[in-house]
Amino acid sequence: MKRKFSTFCKDASAIAVFNPLPLVPASRSASVSPLLPNASASLVPLFPAPSDGDHHVTSPAPPTSLQTRNNWVYETALLNHRHLTTTLSWYTTPTGRRQLLVGLHVIGGDDPLSLFKYNVCINPSVPEQNRGQELTQYESSQIAVFWDFSRVKYDTGLEPVDGFFLLVLVDSQAAFLLGDVPEQCSTVFQALGFTLVSQAECALSCKNGRLHGIEARLTGKGPFKDVLIQCRGMETEDLEKCTVLYVHIGKELVLKVRKLHWNFRGMQTKVLADGLEVEIAWDVQAWLFREEKSDAKGKKNPPEFATFAFMTQHGSSIFHC
Structure with a gap:
């Protein structure tokens, strides 16, 4: 590319296979290969059959539209x-x-x-x-x-x-x-040196522009872990009272956050049945308060991400959606 640089100076579900990649330092050269690493992510049906009770995973409603999305997360030390x-x-x-x-x-x-x-x-x-x-x-x-x-x-x-x-x-x-x-x-x-933290391939299904679920498979040095994140009550008008966040790892309910309208951001540490300690951080403000905003010139601002992080002794997994 020979141009001078100075010329440029609300219901939904998501199914994903999530592959945290090793922290590989990017080249410090000014010319970086445009080819992204090819992770072995592929879409698979992870939702189990519906069941009753908070301690079991429930399947979301059938999707009305699908959108494939690839997320890449990089980190730079400033x-x-x-x-x-x-x-x-x-x-x-x-x-x-x-x-x-x-x-x-x-x-x-x-x-x-x-x-x-x-x-x-x-x-x-x-x-x-x-x-x-x-x-x-x-x-x-x-x-x-x-x-x-x-x-x-x-x-x-x-x-x-x-x-x-x-x-x-x-x-x-x-x-x-x-x-x-x-x-x-x-x-x-x-x-500056930056690293590739994680990559995820997703299939997002949307009804009214609101996300309410993510399904992922966490991989790494440790064993595979299926993760289901659901935000129930998004279809109601009274989000302040009815929204609840559920996080399942495998078939275990490891996190339940009531009144999500007030607790849309937080962190908790849980110990799974197999003894693995997992620190879970979440920020779903974008899911609950997603609005189309414009700047002073009338240009619409792009939507924000909801963020989930799972930290174990095997490493960290970050997902933005």
Whole structure:
């Protein structure tokens, strides 16, 4: 790619096979291969037959529409004990257009408990939107996202294989870069090391634009673990009283959160029947309060992610949806 870099300066269920990948440091070179690692994820029917009682998994309603989505999660160590998590969600809209939702999360800074979120929606199929940049600020740091998908090429998957680049700068340092990054970046910007944390292939089914479930299979150095996450009561008008979050690992109910409207974010530690200790963190604010908002220029902001993290002695598994 020879362009000058300066020119760019509410019911649903999801079925997924989730494969946490080893932490492989990305190249510090300015030219990063656009080919993503090919994880062995494949869609499988994990929901068991319906049964009664809170201690058993219940199957969600049959889906009304399906959308395949591939999620890739990367992590970058920033200065001042901060970490940047970059989530790439590749998918195809019901009209057949390929889209990319980029989610940026910064943890740490002046307040160790602070959390910064920023999302960018890229439409490679739309000429007016396949090149651009977005700028924002977190505390004293300047964050910039640059992209060019004007010559993008696809194979059979959702991710492009050539003719594109995506670059995230934090205080003029390349915190994340992917694709055919311009050669000028190697001399202008210092590249920070980032790692691929996890990858998940999902099939999302939506009725009213609200998610209420995720099914995943956690893998890694330890044994396989089937995970079912359900948010019941989303179909009611009184979300404040009726919503309950259930998390099953295998056939064990390991987490039940009532009044989710007030407890949409939290963390708990559970010990499974086989003795495995699991720390579960959740943030479903986006599921409960998802609204179409616009900025001062009338541009619609992209949707936010709900986040789940499962941490064991074998490693961490992160899922954004």
